[in-house]
Amino acid sequence: MRIFVAGATGATGRVLVPEAAARGHELVLHVRPQSRDKSPLGKDPRAKIFDLDDHDALTDALRGCDVCISLVGTMRNRFAAGDTYESSDIGSTRALAAAAKEAGVPRFLLLSSVGAGGAGAYLKMKGECERIVKDSDLRYTIFRPSVLVSPKGADEGHHGKRDDQPVMDIALRAMGVLPGLRGFSVDYRPIGIDVLVRTMLDVLEAKGTSRDGEIVMGRDMVKSS
Numbered sequence: 001m002r003i004f005v006a007g008a009t010g011a012t013g014r015v016l017v018p019e020a021a022a023r024g025h026e027l028v029l030h031v032r033p034q035s036r037d038k039s040p041l042g043k044d045p046r047a048k049i050f051d052l053d054d055h056d057a058l059t060d061a062l063r064g065c066d067v068c069i070s071l072v073g074t075m076r077n078r079f080a081a082g083d084t085y086e087s088s089d090i091g092s093t094r095a096l097a098a099a100a101k102e103a104g105v106p107r108f109l110l111l112s113s114v115g116a117g118g119a120g121a122y123l124k125m126k127g128e129c130e131r132i133v134k135d136s137d138l139r140y141t142i143f144r145p146s147v148l149v150s151p152k153g154a155d156e157g158h159h160g161k162r163d164d165q166p167v168m169d170i171a172l173r174a175m176g177v178l179p180g181l182r183g184f185s186v187d188y189r190p191i192g193i194d195v196l197v198r199t200m201l202d203v204l205e206a207k208g209t210s211r212d213g214e215i216v217m218g219r220d221m222v223k224s225s
Ligand SMILES: NC(=O)c1ccc[n+]([C@@H]2O[C@H](COP(=O)([O-])OP(=O)(O)OC[C@H]3O[C@@H](n4cnc5c(N)ncnc54)[C@H](OP(=O)(O)O)[C@@H]3O)[C@@H](O)[C@H]2O)c1
Pocket: 006, 007, 008, 009, 010, 011, 012, 013, 031, 032, 034, 035, 039, 052, 071, 072, 073, 074, 083, 087, 088, 089, 092, 111, 112, 113, 114, 145, 146, 147, 148, 149, 159, 162
């Protein structure tokens, strides 16, 4: 499959890119001009370097791809540097979905978050990203993990590693023994980025349209890993 990856330079992208390549996929990796010198992907022959609001460059890069995967996102502590929920998460989802449609890419995989659409600016923003994808007319699958944990030995990258969260993990495991709370506890438990990435690629490689329109929760990722 030919896969366009937005957010390739992030903590999740650093795990997904080598795993997808090892599975034999052809990759088109989006890199922002501002990150070209910060990430090894800046010199990667598979990289396309432009800003996502460059609609023509984005449409050209997407042409011929079988799927667009978005791993794009930001955090509050980056707002001062210019990346906000509106520009990074919502704006990128809007730009990617519109260009994918124009380029004839049939399918979109969105990395969202558990609780998307709930209370608070972050979850409301994730709900809006999901709405854009659902309303896009593209075939889609949405992934809603809890807190991400980088694989052991992962390098820092310019966005840092996602550290293990043992206290949160223990508390949620304990909650999971209560009747009726097992599924909830697994959905909210910290999850390995390697587990998430394997699930995303398995969904991508599933036959036909069986995973279209699905919202994949932590319990589904853990079950299939
Ligand atoms: N980390 C968690 O615990 C967690 C949990 C649940 C869901 N999520 C969601 O999962 C996604 C990936 O998380 P992560 O921790 O891997 O993220 P990350 O390490 O912070 O990486 C973010 C990626 O998004 C790119 N990006 C940000 N703003 C952009 C923009 N305006 N245009 C184009 N690219 C842009 C970054 O590119 P540059 O390198 O150029 O900055 C980078 O590749 C995010 O949507 C996040 O909200 C994260």
